[in-house]
Amino acid sequence: MNLELPDEAVQFGATAEKALTALGGVDLARDAEREREPDIRLAKVGNAIDSLGADQLDPRVDIETAAAAGELCRVAGRLAIPYPVVAVLLRDPVDLLPFALVPDDRCRADHGDLFSEWRVAAPGGQQAVAMPVGSRFGSKLGPFVTDLTPTGEWQGTAPGDVALHLTLTSWRILGTTERSLELAIDHVGERVQFGQPLSAFQAVQFQLADAAVGTDGLRELCHFTLWRLFADPDAGLADALALRLHAVDTARAVLRTSQQLHGAAGLCDEYDVSVLARHVQPDLRLPFGSERTSAELVEAVSRLGFASLFPQGGLDP
Amino acid sequence: MVGQRPDVATARDLALDYDFGERASKLRSRLREMIAAEIPAGYLGAFTDDPADLHIAQHFCRRLAEEGLLTVSWPEEYGGGGGSVWEQTVVREEMWSHHEPRGAQYMGLNWVGPAIMAFGTDAQKQRFLPPIAAGEVIWCQGFSEPDAGSDLASLTTRAEPDGEGLRITGQKIWTSYAEMAQWCVLAARVGVPGANGAKKHEGITIFLVPMNREGITVRPIRSMLGPHHLNECFFDSVPVEADEVLGGVGQGWNVIRRALAHERVGIARYARCDRLMSQYTGKADGWRALPAGLRQQWVRALVQIRVARLLAYRAVAEQEAGQPRDATASVARLAVTQCDQQVAELLFQAIEDRSLEGSDTGVESKAAPNPAGSSTAAIPERPPFTDKPLSVKGGRQRSHAFLDGAIEDHWRYAQAATVAAGTIEIQRMIVARALLGTRSS
Numbered sequence: 001m002n003l004e005l006p007d008e009a010v011q012f013g014a015t016a017e018k019a020l021t022a023l024g025g026v027d028l029a030r031d032a033e034r035e036r037e038p039d040i041r042l043a044k045v046g047n048a049i050d051s052l053g054a055d056q057l058d059p060r061v062d063i064e065t066a067a068a069a070g071e072l073c074r075v076a077g078r079l080a081i082p083y084p085v086v087a088v089l090l091r092d093p094v095d096l097l098p099f100a101l102v103p104d105d106r107c108r109a110d111h112g113d114l115f116s117e118w119r120v121a122a123p124g125g126q127q128a129v130a131m132p133v134g135s136r137f138g139s140k141l142g143p144f145v146t147d148l149t150p151t152g153e154w155q156g157t158a159p160g161d162v163a164l165h166l167t168l169t170s171w172r173i174l175g176t177t178e179r180s181l182e183l184a185i186d187h188v189g190e191r192v193q194f195g196q197p198l199s200a201f202q203a204v205q206f207q208l209a210d211a212a213v214g215t216d217g218l219r220e221l222c223h224f225t226l227w228r229l230f231a232d233p234d235a236g237l238a239d240a241l242a243l244r245l246h247a248v249d250t251a252r253a254v255l256r257t258s259q260q261l262h263g264a265a266g267l268c269d270e271y272d273v274s275v276l277a278r279h280v281q282p283d284l285r286l287p288f289g290s291e292r293t294s295a296e297l298v299e300a301v302s303r304l305g306f307a308s309l310f311p312q313g314g315l316d317p
Numbered sequence: 318m319v320g321q322r323p324d325v326a327t328a329r330d331l332a333l334d335y336d337f338g339e340r341a342s343k344l345r346s347r348l349r350e351m352i353a354a355e356i357p358a359g360y361l362g363a364f365t366d367d368p369a370d371l372h373i374a375q376h377f378c379r380r381l382a383e384e385g386l387l388t389v390s391w392p393e394e395y396g397g398g399g400g401s402v403w404e405q406t407v408v409r410e411e412m413w414s415h416h417e418p419r420g421a422q423y424m425g426l427n428w429v430g431p432a433i434m435a436f437g438t439d440a441q442k443q444r445f446l447p448p449i450a451a452g453e454v455i456w457c458q459g460f461s462e463p464d465a466g467s468d469l470a471s472l473t474t475r476a477e478p479d480g481e482g483l484r485i486t487g488q489k490i491w492t493s494y495a496e497m498a499q500w501c502v503l504a505a506r507v508g509v510p511g512a513n514g515a516k517k518h519e520g521i522t523i524f525l526v527p528m529n530r531e532g533i534t535v536r537p538i539r540s541m542l543g544p545h546h547l548n549e550c551f552f553d554s555v556p557v558e559a560d561e562v563l564g565g566v567g568q569g570w571n572v573i574r575r576a577l578a579h580e581r582v583g584i585a586r587y588a589r590c591d592r593l594m595s596q597y598t599g600k601a602d603g604w605r606a607l608p609a610g611l612r613q614q615w616v617r618a619l620v621q622i623r624v625a626r627l628l629a630y631r632a633v634a635e636q637e638a639g640q641p642r643d644a645t646a647s648v649a650r651l652a653v654t655q656c657d658q659q660v661a662e663l664l665f666q667a668i669e670d671r672s673l674e675g676s677d678t679g680v681e682s683k684a685a686p687n688p689a690g691s692s693t694a695a696i697p698e699r700p701p702f703t704d705k706p707l708s709v710k711g712g713r714q715r716s717h718a719f720l721d722g723a724i725e726d727h728w729r730y731a732q733a734a735t736v737a738a739g740t741i742e743i744q745r746m747i748v749a750r751a752l753l754g755t756r757s758s
Contacts, residue, residue, distance in 0.1 A: 001403050003634045006332035064332055185752055205749035212748050213628075213651045220627035221620075227333040242620045249617075294613040297620075302604070306619050309410060309588055309626075310595035313604070313619075 003223065005071070006064045013071030016052050017078065023048050025079050026272045029279050032082035033143045036135075038114050041144070045083040046114075059089055059164055063230045066164070070171040070226055077175025080272075080279040082144060084111040086168045090161055092119050097129065101165050101287040102148065110282040112136070112146030120148060121165075123287050123296060127157035141281040163229055163236035169283050170240075170247035171222050176280040177251045178219070181211050183273045184258035187265070204261060211257045214250040221246055228307065235307060238300040245293045248284050255280070335630075341407045344389065344400075348411040355380055356418050359719050361676055361726045363420030364494070364545040371497065374420025378452030381419070387426065388450045395434055395442070396450050402637045406585070406630070414588035416723070421494035425449040425456040428576045429502055436523075436564035436572055445500075445525065457498035457528070459489040459550055460573065466491075467743050469504075469573065470518035474552060476505040483507070485524065485532075485555045495535045495548035501526045503552075504573060507566050521569035525561050532556070541729045586653050586734060587625040590660035593727055594618065596720055597667055611666060618660050625649070625656040644751035647744035654734035654741060661731035664724045676722035676729075 023044065024031065032040045049055075052072070059069035069089045076085040087098035087109065097119040100109035104122050112118065113136045121127040130148035137145045185208060188198035198204050225243040229236045255277045259266035266273050288296070301313035337345070355377050363374035381387035390405035391397020398404070412419055419426065430449045433441055448454040465472040474487025485505050495501070508520040528535070532555035538547040564572045594615070598604040607615060628649040635641045665672045735741045 001337060001630070001634070002332065002334040003631060004333070009332075067332065189753060199753050202746075205753070206742075206745045208752050209651070209745035209748035212752055213648050216631070216648050217624040217628055217652055220631055221624050223333055224335060224623070224627055227335050231336075242616070242623065245617065246620050246624060291613075294616060297616045298609075298612045301616050301619065306616075308595070308619065308623065309414065309591045311599065312591075312595055313598065313616075 003220075005067050005223065008064060009067035009071050012053075012068045013075050016049075016072050017075045019048060019052060020045075020075060020079050020081060026275050029080040029082045029275050030269065041082050041111065042114055045081060046088075049081075049083060049085065049088070054085070054089065057089055058093065059168065060160060063226060066226055066230070070168060070222065073168045073171040074175035074178075074222075077172035077177075077280065077283075078179040080176065080276050082111070082279070084109070084114065086165060086172060087111070087118070089168060090165055095119075099161060099165060100148075101162065101169075102130075103287050107148045107150060108145055108286070109148055110142070110146075110286060111144045112148050113144070117151070118148060120150070121157040121162055122154070123162075123292075125157055125159065125162065126154035128152055128154045141278055142285075143279070145282050145286070159237060160229070160233060163233075163240035166240035166244045167222075167225050167229060170218075170225070170243045173247040173251045173280060173283050174215075174218050174222050176276050176283075177247075177254045178215050180255050180258035180273050180276050181208070181215050183271075183276075184208065184211070184261045187262050187273075191263075198261065207257050207261065211254045214254050218247055218250045232307065235304045238297065238304045238306055238313075241293060241297040241300050242306070245290065245297055248290045248293060251280060251284060252290070337403050337407060341401070341404045344386075344404055345407045345411060347384075348386065348408065351377075351380065351384070351386075352411070352415045352418060356415065359722065360416055360418065361723060362416045363418075364543060366544055371420060374418055374422070375452070377418045378420070378422050382450065382452040387419075387422075387452050388430070390426075391430065391450070392434070395430075395446055402633050406633050409585040410588040413585045414592040416589070416726075419452075421455045421457070421497060422449075422452060424458060424494075425454060429456045429458075432502070432572055432575055433525075433563065435575065436568070438560070440560065441525065441563065454500060455494055455498045456500045456502060457492050457495045457550075458576070459492055459495075459501045459503035459526075460576075461491045462488060463490050467740055470516075470521065470570070472504055472506060472521065474503075474505040476507050476522060476524065476557065479556065482556055482558045485526070485552045485557055487552050489550040489552070490538075490547075492535075492548045492550050493546050495528065495550050496537060496545055498528050501528050501533075501550070502563070502572075502576075504569055505552075518570040520567050521573070522566050523563040523569040523572045524557050525563055526555065526557060530555055542733060543729070584653075584738075585626075585629065586657040586731075587622045587629065589727060590618070590622050590657060591626075593664055593720075593724060594622075594660065596723070597664065600720070607667065611663070614663055614666075618656075618663050621652075621656045621659060625652040628652045642751070644748050647747040650739075651741050651744050651748070657731045657734040661724075661728040665728050668721050668724055671721045672725055672728065674718075674721060674725070676726040 020028070028040065028045055032045070054072055057065055057069050057072070059066040072089070073085055076083070084098060084100070087100050090099040091097060092099065097117050098115050099119045099121070100112070102109060102120045102122060104124065107120060107130055109118060109120065112132045116131060118130045119127060120130045128150040129152050130150045133147045133149045135146070137143065139145070188204050188208070191198045221243050225239050228239040258273050259277055262271060262273055265271050268274055304313070306312040356373060360370060360373060363371045378387055385398055388396060389398035389400040389408055393399040412423065417423055426449060430446055433445050437445070460469060462472050462474060474485060474489065476483040476485045485503065487505060489503070503524045503526050504521055505524060506520050507522045532553045534551040534553070536549045536551070537544065538549060540547045632641065632646045632649045635645050
């Protein structure tokens, strides 16, 4: 048993966080949102991520590389980095097109406007090459989401990439979740009401404790799922969907707690927690949200089973 | 995966590696073989109205002891197997998932024995450890009092000087297995609490007291947990000797902290959830008969079980590294106990109103009550335990009743999960204090 990430992956994540924080941290998301052109995202953020060595990372290769990729995604989530890190990490090894999972009925991706061509896959498993249509949404909850349109036929896809996409996106969600909790802890320690810090109130403490249980559990599940993808790739989809389900549910709960403990400030973009809560929404909703994820997991568990101490699922012929 | 994939050799060298290793996997297999051979179907723990169930547990402990598996987690210098923390984890998971076939002895094995190793004198070690290792003795824990539950340091049971020794007077409550235990780990106060500016946990002393000593009265408390689980114990000027003190006079709080820390990760509740859900969907129509809405809850529960297990493993890993954190154990306990209750409710929804029929498995014991029976005594003749799919041909078939009974039993026990061994409110306080970087005053 070894529950720890490889040292190299941890160091890579720390280096990435230091570099991206120095570049602007969460302000990068604020700046990118105001810009109508993609210069900040491509020229500034994209180049910075490449210079970290991300363009040399292929998470399909081995678990050490996948763990480093996971750490980069987690850091990206912590800082709401305005760049499709997961899509770029899973770029096609031949044509180098970024890879996105898209909804069944609407082909769209976060930061879809950044690249002229994408490799996209629907949850059903088919993939196609697609190109952006129009400009990014510019909305509060999907500022960089862009509609795409397939340019060719839908064909079969590598299931491993789907599982890895779901998994690495969950690592990014983990980063946002853990950072929002840290911000809440800082805030309740500083904010004084009724003559004492908010952290002195047991009702506040209990909310923090529950959020910590959620965040810690999600972190452990991220690590475990990455291991599962390499130890038992045939069941990878069930493991990845399980992680996504837990990531989405946990993020919603912890972000809600973190914003609530910030009071009205939690709704204001001057505070990082507000930016985190808005910019994580595409990761929570694309290619599908919690309910659809659980429905997909039911199907996957029926077909593939679910690794546990005792046999679970795997009943359908 | 763990326990099911002992041949995952390719995963052994990975940086992240959740394979327990060959030794632990073999241990898991052997324990399952022994349970299948020794524990009859329908066994739901040692503490039922059927005295044969206690006999089954006592017999099983002796069988484990014969194979050196009862003390697999104990250090070799005390006759144990020197098992790793992960082997200990395997034992916890297999025992709890199969309704703790060691019965009440798990307490002596899990923490009373280790506490005596850590705090006991040589004479105490020689006297108390061999019977525990042989599977011959049941211990109970006299900690909680009517006015000292979560605030345990407020206990008022007192030990007052009397000649060469002391006399203990007071009341304990929620004492599991007190009726059947031969010995009690008893917390009592020596001196006046708060005297000379002392903190209230100072003066607390642990005594190792035989339960048949004059002055001890046990009264069972009727509860939804069934018989033998909850008792009141009255200590009326019970004499104790100096050599019955564990860890020194006034040093009891250290012993208690060790015991409670062990209890927080001690029960692998997620493992029973896991097994019951596996048994349910392993039935011929189990999975397909679930309504669609329940199936989605079902897979969420599978994820919850996995997360709870992983958080427990994190606490174990810290233990292995020699750096256990209270907050990590509390996080695990919060996740595990709440998972236990949610799965209990889910399983109740699955069996619907059959949950009202009780946990009586409908199997009559053929053995005479013999709680103190020897290992050669006949054990009740019941069908062997099985994890194979249970067939349901309509009506309340016997095999169906086994599982319904186990689910009913689990629900009742799960209600205590968030209270026993420190309420989850206390766990939340521990976690919050760690998060906020403050210390308990």
